[in-house]
Amino acid sequence: MRCEVVAVGTELLLGQVVDTNSAWIGDRLALAGIDCHFQTKVGDNHARIVSAIRIALDRSDAVLVCGGLGPTSDDITREAIAEVLGVALVRDPAMVERIAQIFESRKRDMAPSNERQADRVEGATFIPQVRGTAPGLICPVGDKVVYAVPGVPFEMEEMLDRAVIPDLKRRSGVTAVILSRMLRTWGTAESTLGELVAGRVEALEARSNPTIAFLASGIEGLKVRITAKAATEAEATAMLDAEEAELRAILGELVFGIDDQSMERVVADLLLERGLTLGVAESLTGGLVASRLAETAGASKWFRGSIVCYDSKVKFDLLDVPEGPVVSAEAAEAMARGACKALEADVGISVTGVAGPTTQEDQPVGTVFMAVALGGVFTSAESHLPGDRQHVRMFSTISVLDMLRRRLLKWKG
Amino acid sequence: MRCEVVAVGTELLLGQVVDTNSAWIGDRLALAGIDCHFQTKVGDNHARIVSAIRIALDRSDAVLVCGGLGPTSDDITREAIAEVLGVALVRDPAMVERIAQIFESRKRDMAPSNERQADRVEGATFIPQVRGTAPGLICPVGDKVVYAVPGVPFEMEEMLDRAVIPDLKRRSGVTAVILSRMLRTWGTAESTLGELVAGRVEALEARSNPTIAFLASGIEGLKVRITAKAATEAEATAMLDAEEAELRAILGELVFGIDDQSMERVVADLLLERGLTLGVAESLTGGLVASRLAETAGASKWFRGSIVCYDSKVKFDLLDVPEGPVVSAEAAEAMARGACKALEADVGISVTGVAGPTTQEDQPVGTVFMAVALGGVFTSAESHLPGDRQHVRMFSTISVLDMLRRRLLKWKG
Structure with a gap:
């Protein structure tokens, strides 16, 4: 047809x-x-x-x-x-x-x-x-x-x-039911994801049902789509469930959600489940982290706000960041702590770095430091992101949300 | 061809x-x-x-x-x-x-x-x-x-x-030069814009060169495109200039820019020309205002930052907003003043309101209050915006930037 x-x-x-x-x-x-x-x-x-x-x-x-x-x-x-x-x-x-x-x-x-x-x-x-x-x-x-x-x-x-x-x-005359499910991932390159899943693709190739396809979606992450064809919906769903389990066993925490679950939705649900409120301190992302979080319905239950400290002096004055280099792991940690304090939040996250077009504090464009502060414990990371100003800002945004997601998954209260 | x-x-x-x-x-x-x-x-x-x-x-x-x-x-x-x-x-x-x-x-x-x-x-x-x-x-x-x-x-x-x-x-074999120019407007409905420009459309119809077309571009505003055909580039440019002058005489401050000049770019240039720095206080927009401003190249010269006060208590604590209703002109003015003070900025802008999905303080979804604080003078406005949560947030963002633009145009220092 x-x-x-x-x-x-x-x-x-x-x-x-x-x-x-x-x-x-x-x-x-x-x-x-x-x-x-x-x-x-x-x-x-x-x-x-x-x-x-x-x-x-x-x-x-x-x-x-x-x-x-x-x-x-x-x-x-x-x-x-x-x-x-x-x-x-x-x-x-x-x-x-x-x-x-x-x-x-x-x-x-x-x-x-x-x-x-x-x-x-x-x-x-x-x-x-x-x-x-x-x-x-x-x-x-x-x-x-x-x-x-x-x-x-x-x-x-x-x-x-x-x-x-x-x-x-x-x-x-097709009576078969075709269903699909998207596993959404973040944290690895497309080629690495391909290698990780190569064994499954090969295993499925012989019977060609279900099938696996990859889809790169920029800051929405890399998507792995499973499509199954069966006589009934229940049977197709069972096939999707089985293949999802196989893939999750391989991909682990790389999978952040399925279908239309965005990263911010996943983070919102984790915060709600754990009864935690969130505060943000962001400089190079300029409000993008906050605006993605505020897009989720019901955000007022857990989202306190964000301090967009585009100017370094705002970092020193409002977030108690020690004077000195602001593109550093130390500054990121101080910002996350400052966000908790200034916004009276249980969890603080922060992003600082160089979006471009020019270098800053001798650090190249794409250098980004992020931190999560939760229960007195800091998690921080340094990234070197590719692309232009807009790309760096968008990738930083989803990266810090992913960092928060992984921290919340491990948090026992 | x-x-x-x-x-x-x-x-x-x-x-x-x-x-x-x-x-x-x-x-x-x-x-x-x-x-x-x-x-x-x-x-x-x-x-x-x-x-x-x-x-x-x-x-x-x-x-x-x-x-x-x-x-x-x-x-x-x-x-x-x-x-x-x-x-x-x-x-x-x-x-x-x-x-x-x-x-x-x-x-x-x-x-x-x-x-x-x-x-x-x-x-x-x-x-x-x-x-x-x-x-x-x-x-x-x-x-x-x-x-x-x-x-x-x-x-x-x-x-x-x-x-x-x-x-x-x-x-x-077309030797004619065809050039076009887009006038970008904000602040009126498409039908009103059409009525305003109807006289020009009629005047041009007889000779059909230049022509005028309308293009609604959501939060990028309503665009009026002039297209001119002439033997030389200079001649086509002169036709565009003449028609642009006619339209600007009718549309006045509704025109915020031309071609790829975004609202944030226009605001950035006005701030730079006047040597003013900007601070933002935003609640329902959740960081969107700040992120659009931070997208403009060279923002670090004039953009201090934003306080995304999603929770009311953040408004009271960080922005000195008096306790009471936060969806009000008074709260918007206090927020704009608070943004100036907390972020040490010359100009403060603010947005507060109800993005939905539910009402707040008995105000319906789409009720938005905005303010600009500059030189001790406040300009504030109340809007009732259509659409869903995402629409209300996006329209609020460009609306407050437009309010700032009009204020800066009048500002004599």
Whole structure:
């Protein structure tokens, strides 16, 4: 079963909007076991949309057209599909009524042009709208099919998961369940991670199920994705569990979370479990550590605050750092201790270093000192991070959070 | 002149990497006056790359193939282009030598597979590599042309601007110069901005040169782009200058910068010009204000630091905020004053409010108080921002920076 994506919108071609929908859809199709060999972007032009859909329908079993379902005159996906199929558009009175109700419930006036969203390609069925005003379409063409979904990601994603993927799976006759799980790691290079996991990759290669894939995600860490295919969800989950256990046995503390668990979420949960509050002292990261922590819901239960001591004098005055070099392990430890004291926190973490563009205190760009103060015990580390100013700051941020995570895992209270 | 983009890479179809290159290229083509009607993504598969290039070449004058020039066995763009053109690949000894030199200068070993990057499609010319190891290709096909550039954005962008766009312009015979300038605004809704500028849009419509376009960029503000086409660069620049003056007369202080001037860059320059240092006190933004300021190069000249007082007690203890409600104009003013004092800064700015998900002190989510303290004078404001937690925090950040900008513009010292 092959399904192509045709993303419609002149703004996509002009680069005013990056087409993230196709990538999202590609990921979902792969997880459903459906091949996607081509993805096309085309502008709001009738002849060219028709041509793009025809080419796609010719070489694939299904075409997913994304965008161009709005109410304005340049939203012409419905018309283009009707032309490809050689059928008419029919305005659906019940759908007109439904759209009017949506406007009414939102206390907004409905422009007459919104009635166009109730046009149905003859022979097609609507995918009822849940989040927006435009319904989607499922348009059978012989033993093939054309789908239309809105271009607004929030609307498209819901419709794809609810209606399109299940319909595609039914048509493909694939009854297998495909599940995946992401192990998120921090603290090692991609090549080292590859070597560590090489034995598992080899062991799985023979039966090719489950499979393992790597994904480098910058400061979100290195991800190891396990994908399992089985007859039932329970069976696929069991396969994921087994492989996760194998990988965790090898990777140990390198694994900080799974799926959408961010480093800050993991740290937040550890602090909550242990009933500890946190204070931060940061210089080169300039507030990034604090802002990532404050992003987690419920942060007010454990996050006291941060002293962004960009100027050295702020370190001396507010954090009691002894006058002297501030790019040093001693300064980092004093900052962590100072954060505990000034912010009345149980745990203090700190980062100081050289983000660039120039050296500082004769230390090269990328030199970073970090410390964790907890229960009178200090853990500190020196790192030499690659990249430009922005990279150094981002890598420092996740590195100090990872250092805190490892310290909290060992902490017995 | 029509040029299509074919982006090569299975990772793009699987959604592991979002294809931002095509959008970037689309923007550059539009600015060069070259139409781009289709953009295609295709995986690392010989037959399918060949097919995608053939379809593109059939309906356009030029095809830009992006990606698949690496050294590994799945990098097969060179082979695919050779097949489309019906010619051979020839390994270029001088290019092999050049690539070896690049490796040597980086003190890295060159794998034998890297020699593949020296393969030239017969009849094509190399685009010399400046940033990476892979050269690009310009492959004439009758009166049409196929270009190949690397998929690494950093390498692709340089090569496109240096070699591909000039070559396309030469072929298209377009001698006109197209220039654009972006006016960046903050402080008004998109519809209001549209109404303000409607007169100019109408005035320009008749001659359609220069043109005006709007672009909403979230917390980067609303952008108004002027595009002018003229025989010479001087003439195009004069048209941009004239239209910029017209728009500035209407928009006044809503315009905070042009092109890639971020709000923090503008604020940084104003502080530097006036010889003032800055301190921040922030609660709901959790360090975002500080981190944006610290991103600007040379921040150490004027940025003292920030006190991220997430917990109310930190406000009372470190910033001398009087005990009582902290979501209030009084608290914001006390915080700004406290930031000046604690951080020994000339100017203090502050943000306090309710980011959500729940109300605080009976104030609804999105209620934000901001203040600027400068020379004993306070400016404060109350905002009611839309959106979720993350939106409220980001909009608060740029709003307080904009408030500081307007205050600094009026400041006479």
